[in-house]
Amino acid sequence: MFDAMAIKYTFQGLLIYIAIVAYLSAFFATLLGGKKTGQIFFITGFAVSVIAFCYRWYDVRHVPFQNMFEVFLSMGMMVWPLSIFCRRVLKISDDAADMMIGVILLFPTGFIFHAEPQKLPPALQSWLFIPHVAVYLLSYVIMAKAAVQAFRQLKCNIAGISENIVGYEEGTYRLTCFGFPLLTLGLILGSWWGQLAWGDYWGWDPKELWSLVSWLIYVGYFHFRYMFGKKHARINSAFAILGIAAILITLLWVNLSNIFLGLHSYAT
Amino acid sequence: MNKLGRNIIWLALTAIGLLMIFSVTGAFWGAEGAKQFFNSIPLKIYWCILVFLFVIGFVEFPRLIRQPPSFLVHSGCLFVLIGAMLGSDTGHQLAKRFLWIDKIPEGFLVIYKGQSENRVVAEDFEHILGRLPFSIKLNDFRIEYYESDKEFVPQLDIETSDGKHLQLAAKIGEEISLGLGQEKLKVVRTFTNFKIRIENGEKIATDEKSSGENPAAEVEIISPDGTTATCYVFERFGGHFQNTDGLQISYAPCPPRMIRDYFSDVTVINDGKNAVSKTIEVNHPLQYGGYHFYQYSYDSEAGEYTVLSVTSDSGLYIVYGGYWMLGLGVLWQFWFKSIAGYIKSKRKIDV
Numbered sequence: 001m002f003d004a005m006a007i008k009y010t011f012q013g014l015l016i017y018i019a020i021v022a023y024l025s026a027f028f029a030t031l032l033g034g035k036k037t038g039q040i041f042f043i044t045g046f047a048v049s050v051i052a053f054c055y056r057w058y059d060v061r062h063v064p065f066q067n068m069f070e071v072f073l074s075m076g077m078m079v080w081p082l083s084i085f086c087r088r089v090l091k092i093s094d095d096a097a098d099m100m101i102g103v104i105l106l107f108p109t110g111f112i113f114h115a116e117p118q119k120l121p122p123a124l125q126s127w128l129f130i131p132h133v134a135v136y137l138l139s140y141v142i143m144a145k146a147a148v149q150a151f152r153q154l155k156c157n158i159a160g161i162s163e164n165i166v167g168y169e170e171g172t173y174r175l176t177c178f179g180f181p182l183l184t185l186g187l188i189l190g191s192w193w194g195q196l197a198w199g200d201y202w203g204w205d206p207k208e209l210w211s212l213v214s215w216l217i218y219v220g221y222f223h224f225r226y227m228f229g230k231k232h233a234r235i236n237s238a239f240a241i242l243g244i245a246a247i248l249i250t251l252l253w254v255n256l257s258n259i260f261l262g263l264h265s266y267a268t
Numbered sequence: 269m270n271k272l273g274r275n276i277i278w279l280a281l282t283a284i285g286l287l288m289i290f291s292v293t294g295a296f297w298g299a300e301g302a303k304q305f306f307n308s309i310p311l312k313i314y315w316c317i318l319v320f321l322f323v324i325g326f327v328e329f330p331r332l333i334r335q336p337p338s339f340l341v342h343s344g345c346l347f348v349l350i351g352a353m354l355g356s357d358t359g360h361q362l363a364k365r366f367l368w369i370d371k372i373p374e375g376f377l378v379i380y381k382g383q384s385e386n387r388v389v390a391e392d393f394e395h396i397l398g399r400l401p402f403s404i405k406l407n408d409f410r411i412e413y414y415e416s417d418k419e420f421v422p423q424l425d426i427e428t429s430d431g432k433h434l435q436l437a438a439k440i441g442e443e444i445s446l447g448l449g450q451e452k453l454k455v456v457r458t459f460t461n462f463k464i465r466i467e468n469g470e471k472i473a474t475d476e477k478s479s480g481e482n483p484a485a486e487v488e489i490i491s492p493d494g495t496t497a498t499c500y501v502f503e504r505f506g507g508h509f510q511n512t513d514g515l516q517i518s519y520a521p522c523p524p525r526m527i528r529d530y531f532s533d534v535t536v537i538n539d540g541k542n543a544v545s546k547t548i549e550v551n552h553p554l555q556y557g558g559y560h561f562y563q564y565s566y567d568s569e570a571g572e573y574t575v576l577s578v579t580s581d582s583g584l585y586i587v588y589g590g591y592w593m594l595g596l597g598v599l600w601q602f603w604f605k606s607i608a609g610y611i612k613s614k615r616k617i618d619v
Contacts, residue, residue, distance in 0.1 A: 100530070120415050122550035122563075123531045155564075177606070181598045188591045196551050199374075199562040199579045199588060202352070204302035206295040213291045219286045227269070227277045 006114045012059070016110045019076065023102035030096045043097055046080035049106065051079050060117040065133035066124065069113035074134075076106035077146065078141045086145065090178060090234040094170040097148045097194035102143070123156045128193040136186035140247055142179030143218075146172050147244035150237035169233040170242045173225065180218050187215055210250040273392060276328050278322070290314075307356060315502030322346045335457065336607065340597025347590030361580065371558060373397040377576045379406040384537055388578050400578070402538040402557055407545075408568060409532050409574040413525040420523035422483060424501060429514035438485050438519065449492055457486040458521070462502065473500065481571070483521040504527070504569050523614055530563045532574040548576065555581070 008016065022045030029037035053073055056064040064070035083098040109115075153168035166174065190211070195201040202208065207228075221239035230236070269277075290311065294302030296393060325332060352432065353359050355373075362569045363369040375388035375397040384405035386399045422438040428446050436444045436453060443454045459475040462484035464473070472484065483503040490496050501519040529549050536543040536556050546554045554561040558581055565575035 074501050119528075122527060126528065126551040150472050167465055177602045181595075181602050184598045185595055188595050191586075192591065193551075194562075195555065195584070197562075199553065199560055199564075199577045201584070202305060204294060204299045206298065206302075209295040209302060210293040213288050214293075216288045220281055220288075223284070225282055227274065256374070 006112050007111060008115055010115070010123075012052060012115060013056055015048055015055060015072070016106060016166045019048040019052060019108055020103055021047060023079075023099050023106065027096055030099060034099060034205055035095070038095065040100070040152065042080055042083070042095070042102075044097075045102055046077065049073070049077040053122060062120050063130050065129065065137070066118055066120065067113070068252075069109050069115050070103050071133070071137060071251075072109045072113065072186065075137050075141050076102055076109065078138060081139055082138075083097075086175065086178075090171075090174045091166050092149065094145070094148060094171075097252065098145065101144055101148070105141075106211075107159075124180075125233045126193055126197065128196070131194055132186060132189040135182045136187065138170060139179045139182035140184060140251065141248055142175055142182065143240075143244050146179060146240050148174035150176060150240035153237045154234060154241075169230055169236060176218060176221060176240060180222070183215055185210055193214065194260040197235065207250060207254045210246065210254050214246040214250055217246055273328050274326055279321055280325065283314075283321055286314065287318075307358070312358065313322060315349065319346065319353075322349070322492060337597050337601035340593045341601060342597075344594030344597055345593070347593060348587050349549045349590075349594070351583040351588075351590055355580065356583075359583060369582075371580045371582060372400070372578065372583075376564060376581045377404060377561070377578055378573055379404060379532075380573045381406055381409060393575070400557070400559065402536055402543065403563065404576070405535045405537055405587060406574055407533040409530075411435065411530055411566070411571070412528040414528050416483060416523040418527065421486075422519075422521045424451065424453070424455070424487065425520060427516040433613045441602030447514070451492065453492040453517075454488040454490060454497070456488050459486070460482040460521075462500065468600065469505070470597060481518065485519045485521075487517065489515075528597065530574075532563055532576065533536055534561075534568075534576075558582070559582075 008014070022041050025042035026038045029035075029041055053064060054072060056073060060066070060070075065074060079098055079102040083095065085245045086094075086098075098228065113163060139256055147166050149171040153172060156168060190208070191201045193207075217239060221243065224232075224239060225236050228235075275307075290306070293482070294305050322345065325342065332342050342489060354363070357373050360371055360373045362580060363371070372388050375390060376393060377385050377388060378393050379385040384403040386400040386403040388400060390397055392519045393618050410495050424432040424436045424438050425446070426436060426451070428434070428448070430447075432447070434444060434446070436442055437454065438455055440455055440457060440459055443452055457473075459473070461474045461476045461480050461484055462482045463472050463474050473574075485501045487499050487501055488496050494537075499517075501517045503519050503521055513529060532548045533545075534548055534554065535545045536554070538557070542556070544556055548561055548563050550563050553563075560579050560581055562577045562579070564577040567573045
């Protein structure tokens with residue numbers, strides 16, 4: 001997979017590179033104090049990534065959630081609407097970090113993962129395919145934002161570009177509360193789908209086990225926070241960072257390494 | 269929070285941490301190793317302790333019962349655990365011993381076209397695990413393929429004795445020379461369903477297009493001295509022809525096709541009567557008599573039989589109930605309560 005950079009000389013590739021440049025420009029513009037310009041670039045990046053997503057959908061004739069290229073493309077598209085939602089509803093504003101998350105998510109689609117269209121194998125032809133993957137991807141982006149808040153809380157001497165209306169610890173908690181139901185639904189829907197496709201709602205597959213680990217870390221976070229509140233804010237933050245580490249292993253390591261062979265190998 | 273309550277939460281956190289460690293360990297062992305590990309005696313004890321911990325939690329924290337979202341989340345997890353225990357091998361053994369419910373936890377049914385079967389076999393498809401109280405008849409098995417995006421000409425792939433690779437379009441009359449002073453190959457005929465018929469004691473190759481598929485090509489091998497020999501090259505059954513001189517030929521009548529879906533048309537026969545008919549395909553299992561039947565495998569050479577995986581539904585609906593409770597509880601706890609609070613505060617501001 002990583003033997004060579006997978007640069008794409010296609011229209012699809014062009015769209016992805018434009019989106020990356022737009023997110024990157026948004027990030028630097030925001031860092032330099034051009035908040036409005038940053039927002040314009042951010043929206044442009046979002047609009048282009050939506051076009052890239054739709055183009056891919058048209059090209060492969062199914063919702064592009066099948067492989068790593070499509071998964072990262074989809075997540076790259078989710079960043080801007082989530083950023084707006086978090087600012088307006090959850091009162092968490094961290095634009096520069098969101099823009100950088102967009103760059104990080106789209107970078108592998110542009111330079112690492114191959115984009116050859118694949119047909120859906122029989123197991124993926126289920127109505128559960130879209131909700132199962134969609135809720136997981138949404139929760140992953142939200143948990144990534146929660147981890148950024150947690151990281152800022154741990155290193156609160158690092159000045160944030162835009163200050164939250166709530167504190168970083170509270171921001172982590174609000175984002176985790178927002179993402180955890182989606183993580184739970186992803187686990188439940190996946191289990192239900194496993195029962196329909198393979199005859200087992202729990203197959204002890206490495207990907208299933210790592211997704212359970214991710215879920216359990218957040219369960220631990222909620223229990224710990226219930227017991228101690230904000231008294232041990234640093235431990236609360238450590239839970240959120242540990243959670244995103246487990247998510248990264250679930251999403252990347254399980255699929256890309258040969259260590260964890262299992263039923264989810266089509267996602268590579 | 270009193271000391272006991274605090275200790276229970278610490279115990280819960282320890283149990284969560286242990287389950288995380290077990291899951292990470294299991295992930296390195298692969299699905300089969302993890303399954304054995306999570307069904308081992310120490311882990312069985314762990315599961316029982318976890319159930320006990322939930323029960324103690326309900327007793328010590330009345331809030332878990334009084335508050336519907338908390339109750340749904342925690343009792344949902346408890347339901348999933350209990351359902352999984354009932355559906356395990358040990359659960360089946362206990363049900364047989366104490367409740368006289370004798371069900372096969374899981375296995376496979378190998379059914380040939382037109383035949384009915386009730387023997388559930390192990391993964392080797394030979395060792396019989398038990399018999400179902402009803403039979404399943406396979407009416408038909410078929411595979412649907414994706415259409416190829418590229419135009420494809422049927423072809424013969426040839427490997428000569430000196431390792432040369434050649435290709436010949438499988439069209440009647442097409443010829444190819446294997447090299448200077450070597451044999452020539454000529455395509456005489458192609459078949460979609462090759463069959464041998466015996467007429468007056470002679471074997472005659474025929475193409476019976478109406479029933480089944482067995483693609484093949486008739487090839488004439490012309491020696492440099494002019495003598496000829498006829499050979500048949502099949503797509504299936506070993507996949508290639510090889511003569512004594514080391515010449516290898518394989519036949520590809522169509523491009524490499526990707527399977528879209530598998531279909532097994534089956535009928536359940538109970539007490540000699542047709543009870544249910546259904547087409548089983550991936551993601552669309554058959555549910556009957558306390559068992560679920562899934563498309564698992566098939567006869568890849570001749571398409572004469574299908575393999576269905578059989579799983580008992582013991583505890584399954586308790587697990588599903590737990591999922592509903594957990595899903596609803598989590599949404600209620602983290603989303604609906606916040607939305608309700610948001611609306612309430614908005615109204616207050618408006619007033």
